[in-house]
Amino acid sequence: MTEPAPEEETGQAFSPEALEAARKLFAGPVAFLKSAPALKFLPDAEVPEVAFAGRSNVGKSSLLNALAGRNALARTSNTPGRTQELNFFDVGDPLAFRLVDMPGYGFAKAPKDMVRQWRYLVNDFLRGRQVLKRALVLIDSRHGIKEVDRDILDMLDQAAVSYRIVLTKADKVKATELDAVRQRTEAEARKRPAAHPDILATSSEKGMGIPELRAAVVEAVG
Secondary structure, eight states, rough: OOOOOHHHHOOOOOHHHHHHHHHHHHOOOEEEEEEESSSEEEEEEEEEEEEEEETSSSSHHHHHHHTTTTTTSSOOOTTTTEEEEOEEETTTTTOOOOEEEEEOOTTTSOOOOOOOHHHHHHHHHHHTTTTTTEEEEETTTTTOHHHHHHHHHHHHHHHOOOEEEEEEOOSSOOHHHHHHHHHHHHHHTSTTTTOOOOOOOTTTTTTTTHHHHHHHHHHHHO
């Protein structure tokens, strides 16, 4: 029985050169810059940015840490909805681009005013950030796209921000289930005006799809 090619597992083929260039870039300096609880605290729009969005506990911090090859670049929390700020990370020396960790959404126990504040912050950032090249929307492989995820997809479509869906925790489901979730997700992405057609499947724990995700980030800012 033949093993599936890496791109069949993760969702897209990148050339060995692209994968290696992305690996080298992320192996260099990657550092936390600042947190912005409001738009007035945003860093200067001087380099391209790629934002990461996802509902609470989707594994966003773990994925950012795996992407950068660091254990504690992004803080992980067991408390959903704890991060309510835009967190910026510098990549490269000289500075090549920035990663933006957007506050998690979909936390059921959050006060209504916190949810409202989240919507204002995220929506204003998406609509007004000229250097934002792409958003990566993280979806749990075990559940697929939920209604709460569609809210952020709608916001991205309306803001005309190019985005790509990334499946997380792909090691937690069987290959047949992952393939089914991927097909459903791709079918929905094809109907959305700002969505990238290719879906990436990843696992922070196993390292699955991380090289491809690095290459996808570099491709987006290139």
